Amino acid sequence: MKLAPHYVLFDLDGTLVDTAPDLGYAANRVREEQGLPPLPLAHYRSSASGGARGMLKVALGITPEDPGYGLRKERFLHHYREHLAVDSRLFPGVAEMLAALERARLRWGIVTNKIAEFSLPLLEHLGLARRSACLISGDSAPRPKPAPDPLLLAAQRLGAAAREGLYVGDDERDILAGRAAHMRTAAAGWGYLGDRPDPRTWAADLVVQTPAELLERLELRRAA
Numbered sequence: 220m221k222l223a224p225h226y227v228l229f230d231l232d233g234t235l236v237d238t239a240p241d242l243g244y245a246a247n248r249v250r251e252e253q254g255l256p257p258l259p260l261a262h263y264r265s266s267a268s269g270g271a272r273g274m275l276k277v278a279l280g281i282t283p284e285d286p287g288y289g290l291r292k293e294r295f296l297h298h299y300r301e302h303l304a305v306d307s308r309l310f311p312g313v314a315e316m317l318a319a320l321e322r323a324r325l326r327w328g329i330v331t332n333k334i335a336e337f338s339l340p341l342l343e344h345l346g347l348a349r350r351s352a353c354l355i356s357g358d359s360a361p362r363p364k365p366a367p368d369p370l371l372l373a374a375q376r377l378g379a380a381a382r383e384g385l386y387v388g389d390d391e392r393d394i395l396a397g398r399a400a401h402m403r404t405a406a407a408g409w410g411y412l413g414d415r416p417d418p419r420t421w422a423a424d425l426v427v428q429t430p431a432e433l434l435e436r437l438e439l440r441r442a443a
Contacts, residue, residue, distance in 0.1 A: 222385055222403055222424065223438035226352065227320060228373055230388035231331035231338060232268050233410030235313050236345065239267035240306035245299035246278040249291055253279065267411045268390045270332065271295050303337060304344035310409055316430035317350070323439035328353035330373050330386065330396075332363045353377055365392035367400035374400070385424075387433065394421040405433060 232238045243263035250257060258278065266273035271292050275281055278295075281288050320327050328351050331338050335356035342348040353376045360368035367381075374381040386397035389410025397404035405425040406418035418426050427433045 220425070221436055221438050222405075224325075224385035224403060225379055225383040226326040226328065226377055226385075227437075228328050228330050228353075228370065228384055228386045228402075230268075230386075230390065230393050230407075231329050231333055231341075232270070233389040234387060234393075234407045235309060235329065235347075236307055236341065237310050238307045238341070239264045239411065241302050241304065242267050242270075242274050242299060244302050244306070245295050246274040248298040249275070249295050250278050252294060255279075265411050271299075299337070304341050307341060307345070309345065310430070312409075312430035316434055317347075319434050319439070321350070325437075325439060326352040326377060328355070328373055328377065330355040330364070330369045332357040332369075334358045365395035365399070367396050370396055370400040370402055374402070385437075389418075391418075391421045394418075394423045398422065405436075407433070 229235050240260060243260045246263060247257040263274060263277050266277050272283065275288070275291055275295060279291060281291060317327060333356060335358055338354060338356045339348065342351065342354060353373050355369045355373045357363045360372045362368045370386055371381055374384055381400045381402045385403045385405060386393060387405045387407050388394065389407040394404045394406060404423040405427055406421055406423040408418060408426060408428040409430065425436055427436060
C-alpha cells in the first residue's frame with residue numbers, strides 16, 4: 220500500500236533523532252549521585268522514547284509513584300539540560316529522507332512529548348529548526364500523546380486537515396495519537412523498539428523498517 224499525504228509529521232526521540240546517548244548519560248549521572256556504577260547504553264536504548272520516566276525506571280527502578288521520584292527527575296533533567304546535544308544524531312537515512320521530502324515540496328513537521336525547553340535547542344543544534352514546518356512539543360497542547368491534541372494542533376498550524384497528514388513514530392502511543400486524530404500512521408521500525416511489542420500489532424497504516432522504505436511507500440506526487 221502507498222500513501223499520498225499532504226504533509227508528514229514525525230516523532231522526535233527514536234524516530235528522527237537518536238537521543239539515547241545523551242539521555243543515558245543523564246541517567247548515569249543520577250546513578251553516580253546515588254553511589255551506583257554506570258549502566259551500558261544498551262540498557263537504556265529501548266526506553267529512550269519514554270524520556271525521564273523511562274530513563275529513571277531503568278537507572279533506578281523507580282516510577283512517578285515512588286518517594287523521591289520528583290527529586291531524581293529534577294536531577295536527571297539538570298544533567299540532560301547540560302548534555303542535551305552532545306552525542307545525539309539523526310538516525311541513518313533520516314537526513315536523506317528529509318531532503319527527499321523537501322525536494323518533493325512535501326511539508327514535514329515534528330510532534331514530540333519532549334518539552335520545548337529541550338526540543339527546540341536540539342533541533343537548532345541539528346539544523347532542523349528552520350526546515351521543519353512546525354514543532355509541537357510536549358507542553359504545546361493541553362494533553363500530550365497518546366491524546367490526539369498535539370497532532371490536531373500541528374494540523375491547525377499547517378492549515379490542513381488532520382486526515383490529510385501522516386504521522387510517523389516508533390512508539391505505540393504515537394500510533395494511538397494518530398488514530399485518535401484520524402490521521403494516517405506509520406510505525407518506524409528503526410528506532411527504540413527493543414523488546415517492546417511488535418509494531419505490527421499497533422494497527423498502523425504502515426510499518427516500515429528504514430527511512431528509505433518510508434519514502435518508497437509515499438506517493439511523492441509533487442516532486443520536481
